[in-house]
Amino acid sequence: MLLNTLKRLLGRDGSGDCGTEARADGAASLRADGGTPTSDGFDIESVVSSLRESEAVRSAPFWLPPFLLMGFFVYGAIGWNVIISFTDFAGLQLPTYDPTAFDLEMYRRALSDGQFWLATRNTFVLLVSFTGLSLAGGLGLAILVDRGIRFENWFRTIYLLPFSLSFVVTAVFWRWMYNFDSGVINVFLRGIGLDFLASKWLAGGVELGALSAIPLVPETLQFKLFAVIFALLWQFSGYAMVVYLAGLRAIPDDQYEAARVDGASTVRMYRRVILPQLRASTVSAAVVLMVFALKAFDFLYVMFGNNPGPTADILSTMMYRQAFAANEWAYGSAIAVVLFLVALAVVAPYLYGEYRRGEL
Amino acid sequence: MSVRDDIADQLGVDFDAVDPIRVVLYGTLVGLVAFYLSPLESGLMTALKTEAEFATSPPFVPPTADGFTLEPFSVAIDTLASAILNSIMLAVPATILSALLGSFAAYGLTNFEWRGQLGVVTLFIAGIFIPYQAVLIPLSRLWAIVDTQELLAPVLDITLFSVQVPVLGTVELATHPHYASIINLIITHAAYGIPITTLLFRSYYKKLSTEMLEAARLDGASAFTVYRRIVLPLSTPMFAVTLIYQFTQIWNDLLFALVIIPSGSGPAAVATIALNELTGGIIQTFNTQMAGAFVAALPTLLVYILFGDKFAKGVAGEA
Numbered sequence: 001m002l003l004n005t006l007k008r009l010l011g012r013d014g015s016g017d018c019g020t021e022a023r024a025d026g027a028a029s030l031r032a033d034g035g036t037p038t039s040d041g042f043d044i045e046s047v048v049s050s051l052r053e054s055e056a057v058r059s060a061p062f063w064l065p066p067f068l069l070m071g072f073f074v075y076g077a078i079g080w081n082v083i084i085s086f087t088d089f090a091g092l093q094l095p096t097y098d099p100t101a102f103d104l105e106m107y108r109r110a111l112s113d114g115q116f117w118l119a120t121r122n123t124f125v126l127l128v129s130f131t132g133l134s135l136a137g138g139l140g141l142a143i144l145v146d147r148g149i150r151f152e153n154w155f156r157t158i159y160l161l162p163f164s165l166s167f168v169v170t171a172v173f174w175r176w177m178y179n180f181d182s183g184v185i186n187v188f189l190r191g192i193g194l195d196f197l198a199s200k201w202l203a204g205g206v207e208l209g210a211l212s213a214i215p216l217v218p219e220t221l222q223f224k225l226f227a228v229i230f231a232l233l234w235q236f237s238g239y240a241m242v243v244y245l246a247g248l249r250a251i252p253d254d255q256y257e258a259a260r261v262d263g264a265s266t267v268r269m270y271r272r273v274i275l276p277q278l279r280a281s282t283v284s285a286a287v288v289l290m291v292f293a294l295k296a297f298d299f300l301y302v303m304f305g306n307n308p309g310p311t312a313d314i315l316s317t318m319m320y321r322q323a324f325a326a327n328e329w330a331y332g333s334a335i336a337v338v339l340f341l342v343a344l345a346v347v348a349p350y351l352y353g354e355y356r357r358g359e360l
Numbered sequence: 361m362s363v364r365d366d367i368a369d370q371l372g373v374d375f376d377a378v379d380p381i382r383v384v385l386y387g388t389l390v391g392l393v394a395f396y397l398s399p400l401e402s403g404l405m406t407a408l409k410t411e412a413e414f415a416t417s418p419p420f421v422p423p424t425a426d427g428f429t430l431e432p433f434s435v436a437i438d439t440l441a442s443a444i445l446n447s448i449m450l451a452v453p454a455t456i457l458s459a460l461l462g463s464f465a466a467y468g469l470t471n472f473e474w475r476g477q478l479g480v481v482t483l484f485i486a487g488i489f490i491p492y493q494a495v496l497i498p499l500s501r502l503w504a505i506v507d508t509q510e511l512l513a514p515v516l517d518i519t520l521f522s523v524q525v526p527v528l529g530t531v532e533l534a535t536h537p538h539y540a541s542i543i544n545l546i547i548t549h550a551a552y553g554i555p556i557t558t559l560l561f562r563s564y565y566k567k568l569s570t571e572m573l574e575a576a577r578l579d580g581a582s583a584f585t586v587y588r589r590i591v592l593p594l595s596t597p598m599f600a601v602t603l604i605y606q607f608t609q610i611w612n613d614l615l616f617a618l619v620i621i622p623s624g625s626g627p628a629a630v631a632t633i634a635l636n637e638l639t640g641g642i643i644q645t646f647n648t649q650m651a652g653a654f655v656a657a658l659p660t661l662l663v664y665i666l667f668g669d670k671f672a673k674g675v676a677g678e679a
Binding site for chain 2: 337
């Protein structure tokens with residue numbers, strides 16, 4: 001009973017204090033509610049010795065220092081950011097953390113800022129199309145590579161290769177790929193007689209005509225964002241492939257056999273037997289890809305500088321521009337909070353699902 | 361006997377073994393190889409061409425004898441050399457630090473049983489997914505307040521060692537006053553690396569035999585002894601995976617460097633920043649840009665080519 005109480009106290013303590021403080025706290029609160037359930041001789045010695053044996057205390061020297069460092073930088077910084085977003089911090093003046101002056105002005109400003117809505121729209125376009133296409137591409141690659149081919153390692157290594165490059169390097173390569181006069185894409189298109197398709201991929205667009213009557217749909221659809229998505233697809237589909245391959249390999253061979261004996265065609269086998277079992281792979285790859293999409297800042301920054309323009313601006317580039325170029329620190333913080341909430345909306349259900357299935 | 365079988369007999373080939381589906385399969389695979397390698401291939405070809413050559417020839421065609429030059433590479437190496445040294449001095453310590461801390465945390469959170477453990481684990485894992493924009497402004501504020509340069513004044517500005525490198529001459533690996541901002545970056549990267557390294561090590565430690573650890577404990581071994589004598593030696597393969605993954609991530613980062621290194625550039629610039637500056641000019645010298653991209657990517661490309669399988673494991677472990 002006593003041990004349980006202690007364990008509970010220690011368990012709750014996990015939020016941040018260090019081990020020795022936890023011991024003091026535990027003992028103090030025990031003494032505070034003095035004679036409650038355990039009246040059979042309260043003994044500080046036994047408390048201390050059972051504490052020493054308690055797993056939480058024994059393990060604390062290992063997990064607590066990393067936890068404090070990580071907790072400070074991750075959760076401390078997020079909290080700090082939220083607080084800054086309530087202030088009017090801008091320019092060279094230092095922020096004043098006066099709770100009475102906190103307000104939601106920066107969020108109101110965002111809601112009435114056309115740029116913010118464009119960036120939000122682009123963020124979702126990027127998030128959904130990039131994730132969907134990468135998953136589809138990665139699944140296709142995984143199925144091809146999983147067909148018992150020769151030189152499998154070579155193919156796999158080449159498809160995953162772009163993933164090891166930085167966004168900066170990828171952006172430098174693709175700016176050259178998309179070059180109008182002598183980039184690979186246009187040279188290739190002209191080479192196979194499709195001259196009319198050769199375009200200014202990073203600056204051009206097509207007229208949308210009647211479609212632009214729909215709200216938030218522009219008159220000309222610029223290629224910019226799609227050029228970005230295509231390049232990112234090149235970089236990340238290999239990642240999705242690796243995740244799917246692991247999923248495919250985890251399916252027992254006899255299921256393939258059974259489907260074959262039943263006379264199912266290959267397509268049917270994949271649709272009925274294999275794909276449903278890849279749900280877990282899909283979910284985890286999708287979450288990671290979405291997080292990468294939210295981090296696509298580096299790529300856009302190298303391609304277009306800190307203002308990619310209304311058709312390719314996403315929340316992360318807008319946040320950086322407002323804060324670090326325009327010195328609108330509080331406004332930047334508010335945009336960052338929105339971005340964080342988007343990420344949370346993606347990740348929280350995933351983590352909860354993992355928790356429910358006991359996979360954390 | 362048909363003509364086809366006749367030919368097959370003469371050639372000693374069984375045509376039926378050449379399954380048309382396999383032909384299409386390999387055709388597709390090779391076509392995809394072309395797609396995945398084309399940016400790299402045309403980049404490499406362009407980097408080997410003179411300006412006159414790359415503007416007039418197709419980008420993926422190798423340079424002609426007249427148009428061949430190594431100058432883009434020598435320009436790129438000259439421009440990026442100090443930034444690459446900075447990147448090494450950043451990525452190596454930060455990688456080791458975050459891997460070690462991740463290993464500690466994973467051991468403390470996996471091989472012990474206590475209430476509330478799962479809550480702590482969740483906080484660790486959720487840290488993997490945060491968009492870094494949500495911490496940028498506090499980070500820049502923090503490193504404006506904490507004056508590492510002042511704190512470390514006595515130890516900065518010392519030569520660690522100098523080595524003779526062929527081609528480059530004497531290279532002095534020295535800490536300089538600007539190294540303070542690199543130390544800030546090391547701490548930052550180590551901290552933000554902990555969630556993913558913890559996850560990777562935890563997935564590995566979950567599979568360790570509990571009987572063995574329990575036996576050691578019953579023999580009176582302390583938690584530290586168990587870690588040092590049993591868990592750490594067994595972690596070698598996972599350290600390889602984690603170190604490779606983290607090295608790639610830290611080497612490739614641009615955002616933290618932009619925010620934490622004052623004015624983004626100068627003597628403390630890391631490879632990604634220097635590459636961005638090299639390629640950001642108005643004059644489109646694509647040959648130098650491509651050479652720069654290869655030079656800046658070389659360490660991660662080497663790591664990938666040498667340890668590709670471990671890299672893939674780190675990637676899949678993240679899922």
